[in-house]
Amino acid sequence: MATIRVQEAPFDVAAETAALSAGRVDVGGIASFLGLCRADDGLAALVLEHYPGMTERALAGIVAEAEGRWPLTGCTVIHRVGRILPGEPIVLVLAASRHRTAALEACAFLIDWLKTGAPFWKREEFADGQSRWVEARASDDAAAAKWG
Amino acid sequence: MATIRVQEAPFDVAAETAALSAGRVDVGGIASFLGLCRADDGLAALVLEHYPGMTERALAGIVAEAEGRWPLTGCTVIHRVGRILPGEPIVLVLAASRHRTAALEACAFLIDWLKTGAPFWKREEFADGQSRWVEARASDDAAAAKWG
Amino acid sequence: MAACGRSRRRADAMEVLYFAWVRQKVGLGSERVSPPPAVTDIGGLMDWLSSRSAGHAEAFAHGKQIRAAVNQEFCTRDHPVRAGDEVAFFPPVTGG
Amino acid sequence: MAACGRSRRRADAMEVLYFAWVRQKVGLGSERVSPPPAVTDIGGLMDWLSSRSAGHAEAFAHGKQIRAAVNQEFCTRDHPVRAGDEVAFFPPVTGG
Numbered sequence: 001m002a003t004i005r006v007q008e009a010p011f012d013v014a015a016e017t018a019a020l021s022a023g024r025v026d027v028g029g030i031a032s033f034l035g036l037c038r039a040d041d042g043l044a045a046l047v048l049e050h051y052p053g054m055t056e057r058a059l060a061g062i063v064a065e066a067e068g069r070w071p072l073t074g075c076t077v078i079h080r081v082g083r084i085l086p087g088e089p090i091v092l093v094l095a096a097s098r099h100r101t102a103a104l105e106a107c108a109f110l111i112d113w114l115k116t117g118a119p120f121w122k123r124e125e126f127a128d129g130q131s132r133w134v135e136a137r138a139s140d141d142a143a144a145a146k147w148g
Numbered sequence: 149m150a151t152i153r154v155q156e157a158p159f160d161v162a163a164e165t166a167a168l169s170a171g172r173v174d175v176g177g178i179a180s181f182l183g184l185c186r187a188d189d190g191l192a193a194l195v196l197e198h199y200p201g202m203t204e205r206a207l208a209g210i211v212a213e214a215e216g217r218w219p220l221t222g223c224t225v226i227h228r229v230g231r232i233l234p235g236e237p238i239v240l241v242l243a244a245s246r247h248r249t250a251a252l253e254a255c256a257f258l259i260d261w262l263k264t265g266a267p268f269w270k271r272e273e274f275a276d277g278q279s280r281w282v283e284a285r286a287s288d289d290a291a292a293a294k295w296g
Numbered sequence: 297m298a299a300c301g302r303s304r305r306r307a308d309a310m311e312v313l314y315f316a317w318v319r320q321k322v323g324l325g326s327e328r329v330s331p332p333p334a335v336t337d338i339g340g341l342m343d344w345l346s347s348r349s350a351g352h353a354e355a356f357a358h359g360k361q362i363r364a365a366v367n368q369e370f371c372t373r374d375h376p377v378r379a380g381d382e383v384a385f386f387p388p389v390t391g392g
Numbered sequence: 393m394a395a396c397g398r399s400r401r402r403a404d405a406m407e408v409l410y411f412a413w414v415r416q417k418v419g420l421g422s423e424r425v426s427p428p429p430a431v432t433d434i435g436g437l438m439d440w441l442s443s444r445s446a447g448h449a450e451a452f453a454h455g456k457q458i459r460a461a462v463n464q465e466f467c468t469r470d471h472p473v474r475a476g477d478e479v480a481f482f483p484p485v486t487g488g
Binding site: 035048049050051053054057058079090091110113114116117118119120121122123133134135136140 | 409411464465483484486487
Binding site: 012013014021024025026027028029030031032033034035036037038086087090098100101103104110111132133143 | 160161162165169172173174176177178179180181182183184185186187233235246248249251252255256259276291
């Protein structure tokens with residue numbers, strides 16, 4: 001039912017969206033969140049590191065949690081790793097359900113939890129050659145915590 | 149900034165999504181909701197009627213309200229009218245922002261308000277030739293009301 | 297011809313539009329009407345329109361399920377109506 | 393050769409992985425260690441690892457900012473560790 005992928009390559013939003021309703025007529029809504037790389041403060045690139053093995057486990061756990069909370073007909077989480085340029089996609093979350101509220105809530109839940117519950121780390125590379133690890137934000141913890 | 153369209157033709161989710169970040173590097177997230185036609189109870193088609201003129205006005209008002217509540221970098225609402233078959237898309241809402249929470253909340257707001265605040269009416273056509281107008285649901289009013 | 301069409305519009309007339317099952321019961325998508333001066337609001341207009349035909353009567357018999365708009369803005373029963381207005385009657389909306 | 397490689401793994405060893413700036417400060421992505429029996433939990437392992445090099449010391453000096461996982465599950469400082477475990481140290485995650 002669920003698609004979970006960690007990959008360096010970009011992904012195809014249209015194909016992933018279409019896959020959730022292809023050949024079926026019981027899907028009423030597909031909510032999605034596409035995270036993109038912003039070019040704040042002269043950012044030249046983001047470099048994403050992860051913990052192979054644990055990442056897939058953590059994402060599967062988060063997806064299973066969402067499937068337990070909402071009646072989903074399908075669900076997709078794709079997270080890129082490696083070097084990502086400003087304007088490029090980083091993460092795609094899709095949640096499909098018979099009803100829009102389940103799809104919308106599950107999508108928001110998935111991206112909130114993914115931000116705090118999956119082992120990814122972002123390093124920012126700047127045009128001047130400087131580099132720094134992105135610090136975790138308290139607002140992300142708060143967003144995840146609100147789901148209880 | 150905002151794209152609002154009422155049309156009989158299908159729409160291209162990928163092209164509409166890409167348009168919100170094309171040539172810019174300040175967009176951190178794009179939330180979307182795609183509403184599809186389900187084939188409940190032997191449904192053969194949905195026929196969507198609207199109030200030309202007022203529809204565009206109402207959608208523009210809802211989009212303006214969302215833009216006033218959240219710092220959006222862009223926003224798209226496309227609603228189909230006419231005859232729609234099971235599995236086909238009906239409505240697409242996209243909200244783009246620097247930050248995910250604004251995009252996610254604005255997207256949910258737009259679809260909730262659109263359900264109760266724009267003059268569209270759905271008629272269901274069944275395989276046995278019967279036809280009936282879809283009744284408004286109290287849960288939709290409640291969903292819209294929660295935004296205050 | 298345009299001038300001729302225009303001259304046939306009475307200055308005290310208003311355009312009334314019907315949608316969805318209201319349109320089907322009334323049997324018209326729109327009509328131009330000139331209600332008497334006693335008709336000053338949406339509620340009064342609904343009562344007056346009810347008397348125009350069996351179809352109107354049947355549609356407006358479901359009055360509580362009917363919503364209205366004046367000049368393309370949703371409104372309540374006590375909203376004033378006047379000559380030149382575009383008034384619409386329809387069921388609760390079901391888009392999205 | 394595989395058997396030879398395997399024979400060099402001590403039965404009381406555990407695999408320790410480092411990520412992001414913890415990896416950079418330690419100077420290693422992973423290492424196989426055999427802490428003494430007194431090391432029974434994550435907190436104890438962090439203290440013991442700190443003594444292995446200047447890099448380890450610098451990394452674990454930021455102990456409060458370090459998160460841990462045992463066998464690929466997030467855990468707290470009092471989580472037990474034992475031979476055969478896969479233990480990881482890293483900063484708070486920043487994906488999405």
